[in-house]
Amino acid sequence: MTATTTTTTRVIRDFDRPLWRRVLISREFAIIGLLALVIVVASATVRGFGQPITYNYLLLDVAPILLIALPMTLVMVTGEIDLSVGSMVGLASVVTGVLTQAGAPFEVAALAALLVGGIGGAFNGFLVTVVGLPSLAVTIGTLALFRGLAVGLLGTTAVTDFPELWTDLAKAKIAGTTIPYIVVPFLILVVVFAVLLHFTPFGRGIYAIGLSKDAARFSGVHVERTKFILFVLAGLVAAFAGIFYTLRFGSARGDNATGLELQVIAAVVLGGVSVFGGRGHLHGVVAAVLLIGVLSSALRLAGVTSDVINIITGGLLILSVVGASILSWAERMRARVGPSRVAASPAP
Known part of the structure; x- marks a missing residue:
């Protein structure tokens, strides 16, 4: 008597469909369409939303999330997670402030903050890949560790004395536009990460690991x-976001960017990255970050309280996760029904 075992294998989605169907009939395109719809509706119904200054502040607000979401996408595609990025933003901010206060040139302080970010990321990576600990447990621990170091270095005080050249640059607009300069390094990074993930053997390896x-x-x-x-x-990108965060608000504090990691992860999941790994695209994540930012900005201008905004954002995230699960279930059912129909068909 032979025992039959059934195994479930996660595979990359079917690529024999035409390119236009893969692009247009996708979760990422749905997020982009929803983003466009929200912008149009908000511009028509919310007073002041369509003003150029609104978009300027919107981009400044979501810039740290946009930056950190890029490497977070790659991390989560492998099936891992990094919850320490928000605390790393705060630690990089404090390192920048403490060294600047001690008399170091701002450029040196910023480089030191980037070094701290790289070391923190390497520490997470060592515990996950060498020691073999789960990334969720590791980064919950380093979330507390990095935040504790930030608060311990600076206490309850704040450093606010930074070179005006750099603080002005962090809030400055590209000449002749309302677009802040932070968009330039973001565009450079998004191209680098998009090429790395979608057009290199290294990126194909990332998807393979997630599957x-x-x-x-x-x-x-x-x-x-x-x-x-x-x-x-x-870690490096989170530290860079911490430097920008410090310059944008002109203040280095130990509690800077508290809770930012949750906003990043929410945007990455909403953008179509599977929490189980193996699936996700950067354009969907970028659209999701902008969607959450636009929605929050429009609701604030409409007089909606922050609590209600959080409820709406959380509900949107839950719907996206549930919707993805329902679609996956439907695809599995269709795959099962297909072979059954073939087997039931009478021979010619």
Whole structure:
């Protein structure tokens, strides 16, 4: 008597469909369409939303989330997560402020903050890839560790004395436009990460790891090394976001960017990245960050309180996760029904 076992294998979605269907009939395109719809409706119904100054402040507000969401997308596609990025923003802010207050040139202080970000990311990567601990537990621990270091270094005080050249640059607009300068490094980074994820063997390895670590390893992908690099990148970009955060608000505090990691993860999941890994695209994540930012800005201008805004944003995130689960279930059911129909068809 032979025992039959059934295994479930996660696979990359079907690519024999035409390109236009893969692009237009996708969760990412739906997020982009929803973003356009919200902008049009808000511009028509919310007083002051369509003003150029509104878009300027909107981009300044979402810039740290946009920056951190780029490496976070790659981390989550592998099936891992980094909850420490918000605390790293605060720690980088404090390092920048403390060294500037001690008399170091701002450029040196910023480089030191980036170094701290890289070390923090490497520490996360070491614990996950070498020690073998789950990333959720590791980064919850380093979330508290980095925040504790930030508060311990500066206490309850704040550093507000920064060179005007840099603080003005952080809030300045590109000549002749209402677009802040922070968009320039973001565009550079989004191109780098998009090419890395979608057009290189390294990026294909990231997807392979998310689908199956063992299969990726047997295919020649350096699983541990890839994850380590991604955690280092997440730390570096979070530190850069911390420097911008400090200059934008002109203040270095130990509690800067508290809770920012939750906004980043919410945007990444809303943008179509699977919490189980193996799926996600950067254009969907960028659209999701902008969607949350536009929605929050429009609701604030309409007089809606922050609590209600959080409820609406949370509900949108839950609907996106539930919707993705329902679509996955429907695809599995269709895949099961297909072979059954073929088997039931009479022979010619």
